[in-house]
Amino acid sequence: MPATTQSTTQSATKRRKMTIEEALRWAIRDELPKRRADSPIRGPRCASDPVWRMVAMGGPVDNWSREPGMPPAMGDPHPDAITIEAHLQVLSETMKRAAVGSASCPLDLSPYPVQVDLRGKASLDVMISAVLDATPSWLVTGAIRRPPEVGGGIEVEPAMSDNGKITLWRTIHKPCGEGPDGKPWFTSHDEIATSKGDARDTGLFCKLNYTRTGTEVVEEQLRYAYWHAALVYLVPALQFLTSIEVLSPKAPIAPWIEPAEEERTPLPNLRPRRHIERDRRVAGRRAAPLRASPVRKIDPRDWSPAHERQA
Secondary structure, eight states, rough: OOOOOOOOOOOOOOEEEEEEEHHHHHHIIIIIOOOOOOOOOOOOOOOOOOOHHHHHHSSSOOOOOOOOOOGEEEEEEEHHHHHHHHHHHHHHHHHHHHTSSOOOOOOTTTTTOOOGGGTTTTHHHHHHHHHHHHHHHHHHHHHTOOOOOOOOOOEEEEOOOOTTTOEEEEEEEEEEETTTTTTTEEEEEEEEEESOOOOTTTOOEEOEEEEEEEHHHHHHHHHHHHHHHHHHHHHHHHHTOSEEEEEEEEOSSSSTTTOOOOOOOOOOOSSSSOOOTTTOOOSSSSSOOOOOOOOOOOOOOGGGGGGOOOO
């Protein structure tokens, strides 16, 4: 009798597909709080009176005798969440060392069009160092609440006077002699225009207040670029999880660049043509009177009185 063989191979467990933002949110918000390894606050022993405890601690202290986090019935954190936490810790330590210059930044910032020319006289190295130091905290904040916000460009508003209206200025030029070549020299200063003149007065202007400077714009773009680059860096590092397949980030690379508007052609009308009834009147209107019957054409030469006509 031939021996029968049975296949012992089992189908691999199907992993859930998550973007890197969803994976971080799942690990930080849903799984890691299940860990209850927390010790109560240590301090001097004092009486049970809450007033004496406030005096000993220097202020009101919450009662940490209960277990923090989720209830014990929720179980322990998922192993994949612990793996994600370990990768976040390693990246955070590397970014902290890169902020002080003791390590190189592992992130690739080449595909991010940061408008560094708007920073003015601000030091780009100082701004990058501050962003590197804050990127690990933004990874956690973006997973729990929302990612870094990026506004528009530089914003200005006209300077207002005490009465709430825009103050107009005029540049006054005064002659102050002549130069070596004989050309006249002038000095200029600005003063408030008391008389507005008419449409021919083109020298009036208003002063502007910057409500959003170029340095703020560059800081927001750098913060978003390093946060997004950190997400891209974590995707290949988390490809060996057992229950999750990590996908690329869903957030755009540069939200401050508006995409070009595409010209859309109108779609053809695919609805079937309806049969229009001509005798059907519009609701709310009186029906048209019926047309009279056509008049018979009678030749006068064939006319005769009724009593002479033959039946």
